Amino acid sequence: MSIAPLDRSARTYVAGHRGLVGGAVLAHLQAEGFTDLVTATSAEVDLRDRGAVEAFFDRERPATVVLAAAKVGGILANATYPADFFSDNIRIQTNVLDAAAATGTERLLFLGSSCIYPKFAEQPIREDSLLTGLLEPTNDAYAIAKIAGVLQVQALRRQHGVHYISAMPTNLYGPGDNFNPEGSHVLPGLIRRFEAARLDGDPTVTVWGTGTPRREFLHVSDLARACVHLLENYDDGAPVNIGVGEDLPIAELAQLVADTVGYTGELVFDTTKPDGTPRKLLDVSTIHGLGWRAEIGLREGLAATVAWYREQLAAGTVRAS
Ligand SMILES: NC(=O)C1=CN([C@@H]2O[C@H](COP(=O)(O)OP(=O)(O)OC[C@H]3O[C@@H](n4cnc5c(N)ncnc54)[C@H](OP(=O)(O)O)[C@@H]3O)[C@@H](O)[C@H]2O)C=CC1
Numbered sequence: 621m622s623i624a625p626l627d628r629s630a631r632t633y634v635a636g637h638r639g640l641v642g643g644a645v646l647a648h649l650q651a652e653g654f655t656d657l658v659t660a661t662s663a664e665v666d667l668r669d670r671g672a673v674e675a676f677f678d679r680e681r682p683a684t685v686v687l688a689a690a691k692v693g694g695i696l697a698n699a700t701y702p703a704d705f706f707s708d709n710i711r712i713q714t715n716v717l718d719a720a721a722a723t724g725t726e727r728l729l730f731l732g733s734s735c736i737y738p739k740f741a742e743q744p745i746r747e748d749s750l751l752t753g754l755l756e757p758t759n760d761a762y763a764i765a766k767i768a769g770v771l772q773v774q775a776l777r778r779q780h781g782v783h784y785i786s787a788m789p790t791n792l793y794g795p796g797d798n799f800n801p802e803g804s805h806v807l808p809g810l811i812r813r814f815e816a817a818r819l820d821g822d823p824t825v826t827v828w829g830t831g832t833p834r835r836e837f838l839h840v841s842d843l844a845r846a847c848v849h850l851l852e853n854y855d856d857g858a859p860v861n862i863g864v865g866e867d868l869p870i871a872e873l874a875q876l877v878a879d880t881v882g883y884t885g886e887l888v889f890d891t892t893k894p895d896g897t898p899r900k901l902l903d904v905s906t907i908h909g910l911g912w913r914a915e916i917g918l919r920e921g922l923a924a925t926v927a928w929y930r931e932q933l934a935a936g937t938v939r940a941s
């Protein structure tokens with residue numbers, strides 16, 4: 621399918637620009653020479669409010685949209701607040717997708733997540749395993765909302781002929797992440813905990829679960845590159861996985877974080893916390909075939925993220941929303 625390159629002078633809206641993904645996408649678009657970038661905080665435009673979204677799109681009429689706004693959290697947040705994860709995300713994505721189609725947005729990228737796939741999908745997980753099995757219960761509400769977004773993109777393509785696409789990133793990390801002790805994902809959660817233990821001289825650090833689940837980690841700068849690459853090289857309704865193509869056990873990740881932070885105490889595993897899905901390594905042959913590959917290795921990316929976190933800690937600006 622031939623697609624015109626993105627018009628760097630056309631109005632481009634990054635929804636969720638203050639988040640981990642949105643911040644990286646905005647920085648990448650600026651570096652790529654996009655000159656008409658539009659953003660709005662959730663206080664300025666609450667994307668759950670359909671009227672506010674319609675008014676925003678009527679006013680701004682973006683030609684391109686990256687939808688990186690969502691209610692996002694780790695396994696404990698998802699398991700604790702499933703109704704909020706479902707309701708917020710269904711409303712955010714429905715409002716943005718409908719308003720984009722109604723006001724002539726030409727290109728849109730919707731961000732889902734690797735958790736949309738069945739708990740026991742064959743590994744590595746191919747895009748066509750979607751809806752072939754039961755979901756992981758700790759995040760099924762969030763996953764169904766995201767699956768609904770994928771289907772809404774496909775429905776808008778069929779009914780209105782729009783060039784909207786969906787991408788399914790694996791677990792992400794990097795500058796701009798959420799370090800909330802309870803609500804964050806594993807990597808920021810462990811960075812925060814190991815750094816505090818190092819500074820306080822604690823003899824042990826608790827890691828949630830058994831440590832046996834495996835996870836794949838993609839640096840958010842790689843993801844930002846992938847988002848623009850897909851917008852310029854892909855135009856189909858099928859979701860596209862974005863990942864690095866390798867994973868590791870949580871126990872190994874925890875030891876890597878401890879070594880990177882310089883913590884030398886003991887790891888203790890709290891098995892009262894959920895493990896979640898045993899593995900969710902993504903098959904990335906589709907996006908590799910489109911000419912994109914991850915470039916930032918986990919050791920390199922983790923070291924840079926720890927350095928960035930320490931700067932935030934010193935400045936008192938650690939995000940823990
Ligand atoms: N982090 C990860 O590991 C992964 C993330 N993803 C997906 O990437 C996308 C971005 O995630 P991530 O960057 O990590 O999330 P963050 O929590 O870092 O950022 C989410 C952003 O969404 C905005 N937002 C949330 N609710 C609203 C609302 N009601 N109205 C307007 N804006 C809102 C927030 O804006 P504000 O700051 O102004 O409140 C925030 O900037 C999501 O779709 C997520 O599903 C997919 C796979 C993995």
Ligand SMILES: C[C@H]1O[C@H](OP(=O)(O)OP(=O)(O)OC[C@H]2O[C@@H](n3cnc4c(=O)[nH]c(N)nc43)[C@H](O)[C@@H]2O)[C@@H](O)[C@@H](O)C1=O
Pocket residue numbers: 692693694695696698733734735758759762790791792803804805806807809810826827828829830833835870893894895896897
């Ligand atoms: C991206 C993806 O992220 C979520 O899925 P997840 O990958 O299971 O999420 P997680 O990063 O929070 O946990 C990964 C593993 O790590 C273990 N673990 C150890 N210690 C900590 C810890 O301190 N914090 C957290 N959060 N987990 C820990 C934890 O027990 C689990 O086994 C989805 O809800 C959904 O949001 C989604 O799409």
